[in-house]
Amino acid sequence: MSGSKLVPYVQAAPLAIIMFTMVGIPLITVLVISFWDSDGISLYPMFRWENYTEILSRGLVYDLFLKTFIYAAITLVLTILIGFTCSYFLVFHVKNLKWQIALLLLCTVPFWTSNIIRMVSWIPFLGREGLFNSTLIQMGLIDAPLDFLLYSDFAVILTYVHLFALFMLVPIFNSMAKINPNLIEAAQDAGAGSWMILRDIIIPLSRTGIALGSIFVLTLVMGDFFVVRVMSGGQSASVVSAMKNNIDQLYYPQASAMAIMLIAVVLLIVAAILRVVDIRSELAK
């Protein structure tokens, strides 16, 4: 039987080899380089803490992290509201399974298209002469175009919600669809109102989906550099967009040190979410 015990190792080997060389080793490389020195031309292998102490001694990094957290928090709240409401509609109001799947797929299709194009597509809508402004002016609601719509924090967050709402919707839908309808009926028979059912049954039983979706949305927002650069018109920066500037100037060790700090923060947040909700055991149910 020793031959069959080897089977899973052989089966998992291709994935393991690729993941190890393309994720494991590169992350270790970033960690190692974060202790090196550089003068913007070449790298000098050594062990020094200066990259970290230098970053932490500058106030800028705290602003960057704060800004990133604010983007992430607002996006998180909005995507949870949207994801929860849409899932609630699909699960509890669309009774026909075929319609449920069709409507969910309708929401999923944009996920398989280009994020860059989906971001760019807001430009003709939000710009000074964009559709939104010209409509408002024609309706006589405003005299001059609103400037805060494009190239602003508003545009950045709007784009985040647009791009990432799906990552919240699908996990919440998944956990909501698993709620036993008998449970809700029993609560109704016992005299619970719809608000009470929502608060005491549906929200607690959707928490796995909310947690999973939050992990996706938080990490996607915190890892973004492109949306924040384009949609803020270069006025705002996040941790990763600042890091991208370091990379462009070939200051790899500094960028790596910042990267390691960001990864540490992200993993801490993910671990905290996993502590509250045991996703692995809940997924197995």
Next chain:
Amino acid sequence: MSASNAKRGVSFYLLAAFFTLFVVFLYGPMLIIFVLSFQGETGGLTFPMRGTSLHWFSDLFSSSRYGDLAGGFRRSTGLGLMSMTITAVCCLFAGLAFRSRFWGSGTLFYLCIVSLVVPGILLGLGISQFFQILGFRLQWWLSGLGAHLSWTLPFGLLIMFAVLNRYDNAWDEAARDAGATPRQILGWVTVPILFPGLIAVALFGFTLSYDELPRSILTVGGKNTLPIEISNMTTNVTTPALYAIGTVTSFVSFAVIALAFGLIAFIQKRRARA
């Protein structure tokens, strides 16, 4: 709650309106740029339309202003096809392996999760530095492909888990009892049953790679992929050509999605008949 009643209450219509708004929010801006990509030659980035033309589409591939779009498109489809194949094969076998606990399965699972969670550009930095330290040159078909796989494989694995959730191991055992060799079980039982799920994994493998930007930037070397070319255009190009390339690449994505959905529907229908 109106859900259990046959009659639809106010809450149904309110929620339906909210859902409809969300769908409009998802698709509306995209539809606008599809329309604007047919701007006349003198038209700009916003309405009004100054006539309709295919000018900006032909401009895309005839003018050199927009970088190497044709080359980028070739490389991106190539990478997409390679990522798709490798993702489907690796995730099929890895998914089968994960049905039993093996030494290192936890570590491998967490490595996949970390790869999803880590900001893409950092992984790109790590891969590019790792290659440079080893003295390898960055090539889109090697380091670029590896970077894409670090993104498509974890997604594929999670979908494979969902697909295998509905797979009964007794089917394998029945085939084994009937005297099938492991290879026959795989080819005649496992793969045919899982095929619709594998198409879904392949769809993810292709589209995630085809549209990948952050992991590609530092890893593809001298030759850019299409998303990198497009991202450069967002800062340089102020003509509807930007929307034209958006229409073209979205059309490719939609065609791939339709193909995958069509294949799945076709297989399900044939099964229902059998």
